[in-house]
Amino acid sequence: MNKIVQFIVLAAFVCAAFSTTAGIVVLNGLTHEKQVLPGETYRGTIQIQNAGSSAESVRVYLRDYWYSFSGESRYDDGGTLARSNSGWISYNPEVLTLDSAEVATIEFEVKVPANDTLQGTYWSVIMVEGINEPDPAKAQQGVTVNTAIRYAIQVISNVGTEAASDLQFLGMELKKQEDENVLNIAIENTGECILRPEVSLELFDESGNSTAVIKSDSRRVLPGTSVLSSLVLKNVGVGKYNGVLIADCGEERLYGTNFSLEIE
Numbered sequence: 220m221n222k223i224v225q226f227i228v229l230a231a232f233v234c235a236a237f238s239t240t241a242g243i244v245v246l247n248g249l250t251h252e253k254q255v256l257p258g259e260t261y262r263g264t265i266q267i268q269n270a271g272s273s274a275e276s277v278r279v280y281l282r283d284y285w286y287s288f289s290g291e292s293r294y295d296d297g298g299t300l301a302r303s304n305s306g307w308i309s310y311n312p313e314v315l316t317l318d319s320a321e322v323a324t325i326e327f328e329v330k331v332p333a334n335d336t337l338q339g340t341y342w343s344v345i346m347v348e349g350i351n352e353p354d355p356a357k358a359q360q361g362v363t364v365n366t367a368i369r370y371a372i373q374v375i376s377n378v379g380t381e382a383a384s385d386l387q388f389l390g391m392e393l394k395k396q397e398d399e400n401v402l403n404i405a406i407e408n409t410g411e412c413i414l415r416p417e418v419s420l421e422l423f424d425e426s427g428n429s430t431a432v433i434k435s436d437s438r439r440v441l442p443g444t445s446v447l448s449s450l451v452l453k454n455v456g457v458g459k460y461n462g463v464l465i466a467d468c469g470e471e472r473l474y475g476t477n478f479s480l481e482i483e
Contacts, residue, residue, distance in 0.1 A: 243271070253376055255331050262326065265324070277347055277348065281344070282294040282305075302339070309330075338381055386406060387407045401450065403447050413440070416440065425460075460482070
């Protein structure tokens, strides 16, 4: 007699309940930039609103902010970066609760040290983060996952007017994106002050004729950080080219390089 053995597989399903604090929004921008002198004090405000349907709590804290062309970014403790201004900043309140549709103001003050050696751009970020406490009454069997939305509001202090500016091209890569050739250029700010390079590329064929002039939007690059500027090579056919790459940072600050490019 054949024995039929039945295996009963019990599958355990974990139900996850998700909640979010997406109701909190920043109303007056994510960057506050000021030109100052050593010893000066200035103030600003961050306006937030609870656009959700229920009350939301928010906490406020300081972090340093660094980013790279590779996509990496860090939010380290205040004072980690050499050009951090987190020690100059005070703010109020640290925690607040907003009813639905309520608007609140976070006030901050920046006291620049009276130090004549300070030159260039110093910055940090004021983090505004929703607090989403688990509700035991809504808990379900399994795992409850709470997510929180946070904003990083940059506070940038440009001290003095004699800071050195410098920019380096770290490298470039030709890639195919959605049937278009795209030239990605990595740019690093190696100077002391913030730069906003507008990158332009002019291509010349093997006969020396100009075949294309392509520009990208300007990008904010803080000292010691880097960004990736992308140029879409529309209507640039197969062939070998010589290129002239220019990063125009304004105020007669131009940085350029020559290179060769082959499109197959």
